Amino acid sequence: MERFNAAVIGAGGMGKVHVEAALASPYVKELYVVDPDPERVKLWQGESRLKSASMEQILKDPTVRFITVATPNHLHLEHAGAAMKCGKAVLCEKPMGNTLQEAREMIRIEKETKSFCQIGFELRYSELYRIAKKWIDAGLIGEVVNIQTRYYCAESHGKNTWRSNSPEPGFLIGEKLSHYLDLQRFFFNADFESVYAVASPKVVSFCNHHDNHQIMTSFPGGKVGVLNFIMAIGETWNPDEKREMLEKQSDDGHALSYHICGTHGAIETDVFRRRIRRWEYSDAPETLQSRIVETVTFQPESDQAYFHNVYGQDLAVLELFAQGKESQMNTLDAYGTMKFCFAAELSELDGKIVFNSDSRL
Numbered sequence: 047m048e049r050f051n052a053a054v055i056g057a058g059g060m061g062k063v064h065v066e067a068a069l070a071s072p073y074v075k076e077l078y079v080v081d082p083d084p085e086r087v088k089l090w091q092g093e094s095r096l097k098s099a100s101m102e103q104i105l106k107d108p109t110v111r112f113i114t115v116a117t118p119n120h121l122h123l124e125h126a127g128a129a130m131k132c133g134k135a136v137l138c139e140k141p142m143g144n145t146l147q148e149a150r151e152m153i154r155i156e157k158e159t160k161s162f163c164q165i166g167f168e169l170r171y172s173e174l175y176r177i178a179k180k181w182i183d184a185g186l187i188g189e190v191v192n193i194q195t196r197y198y199c200a201e202s203h204g205k206n207t208w209r210s211n212s213p214e215p216g217f218l219i220g221e222k223l224s225h226y227l228d229l230q231r232f233f234f235n236a237d238f239e240s241v242y243a244v245a246s247p248k249v250v251s252f253c254n255h256h257d258n259h260q261i262m263t264s265f266p267g268g269k270v271g272v273l274n275f276i277m278a279i280g281e282t283w284n285p286d287e288k289r290e291m292l293e294k295q296s297d298d299g300h301a302l303s304y305h306i307c308g309t310h311g312a313i314e315t316d317v318f319r320r321r322i323r324r325w326e327y328s329d330a331p332e333t334l335q336s337r338i339v340e341t342v343t344f345q346p347e348s349d350q351a352y353f354h355n356v357y358g359q360d361l362a363v364l365e366l367f368a369q370g371k372e373s374q375m376n377t378l379d380a381y382g383t384m385k386f387c388f389a390a391e392l393s394e395l396d397g398k399i400v401f402n403s404d405s406r407l
């Protein structure tokens with residue numbers, strides 16, 4: 047088994063998970079963490095395999111072969127690009143950048159340097175959505191024709207952060223909804239044909255961008271995807287020792303569900319109920335019979351694996367690289383989702399349908 051040194055750039059909320067996963071990977075020897083904030087690295091004081099380093103140090107150190115980028119979005123191209131140009135393999139957080147030009151430049155660099163590069167759409171590694179995909183691929187619901195996604199959450203980004211300050215009107219589409227639009231691509235196994243999106247006046251006054259998005263998409267064959275997103279409805283989280291988090295959030299305004307409707311059945315994923323179910327349709331003499339035939343639930347200890355499986359994604363990607371395999375979500379593939387996000391933003395700005403062939407994309 048080949049072991050190598052690795053680095054994580056950006057040790058904030060998400061970087062923390064990347065650090066933990068890298069330390070748990072059997073392929074990683076030493077781990078370097080790059081972050082201008084000294085407080086961040088203090089978290090791992092006493093961890094002998096982890097050292098703080100500068101960007102220059104990790105780029106010129108030939109023993110560092112794998113770099114994870116978890117900095118704010120406007121730095122992704124700079125950091126992932128520099129790493130690939132120095133011959134490193136890269137796992138970069140989504141979105142690929144704040145603009146499509148940045149995303150295209152990342153594709154160009156990956157191609158030119160022939161690097162291993164994976165973009166972190168980790169929901170594709172989450173059990174909840176892997177089960178849905180497995181049922182779809184096994185033909186259990188027939189052909190997927192309509193996907194409804196509902197996402198209601200609390201405002202949790204806070205005032206005066208890079209997230210709330212970002213001025214792009216569709217910032218949250220790339221920052222938050224890219225995961226959920228990516229899953230529509232994953233389940234349909236296709237790219238969008240056209241998008242129509244609208245946003246109502248916002249309620250989160252300190253956000254420089256829209257706080258809600260309603261995105262309706264057509265996919266090849268007349269298939270339809272819908273995503274409804276509202277930030278602020280879910281009750282603000284206050285730890286309550288008597289109530290487990292999702293048990294409370296399942297009925298306080300939070301919602302995160304897919305209804306994936308096929309020609310012979312349907313699938314529902316529901317994060318706040320920790321559940322995935324499958325319906326089967328059959329023709330009866332008088333009507334269409336629909337019945338729930340399969341239900342999978344999971345326990346709080348499995349939240350990470352079932353829901354936002356960044357940890358599992360990282361272990362899998364480190365292994366792909368160590369074994370000389372290709373990335374499972376390269377920049378070109380991820381660009382399909384980036385384009386989808388920007389088409390939705392353009393549609394909101396124009397008040398018109400935006401087609402995949404639009405020359406502005």
Ligand SMILES: NC(=O)c1ccc[n+]([C@@H]2O[C@H](COP(=O)([O-])OP(=O)(O)OC[C@H]3O[C@@H](n4cnc5c(N)ncnc54)[C@H](O)[C@@H]3O)[C@@H](O)[C@H]2O)c1
Nearest residue numbers: 056057058059060061080081082083116117118119139140
């Ligand atoms: N995949 C997911 O589910 C998921 C979830 C949350 C965030 N993210 C992504 O992860 C990235 C980071 O988000 P976050 O929530 O951790 O943000 P954060 O603000 O908590 O952390 C960002 C970190 O980057 C550091 N940083 C800033 N400039 C830097 C530089 N020049 N060099 C090195 N470090 C620098 C900051 O000091 C901070 O520690 C974003 O791209 C975000 O979209 C992904």
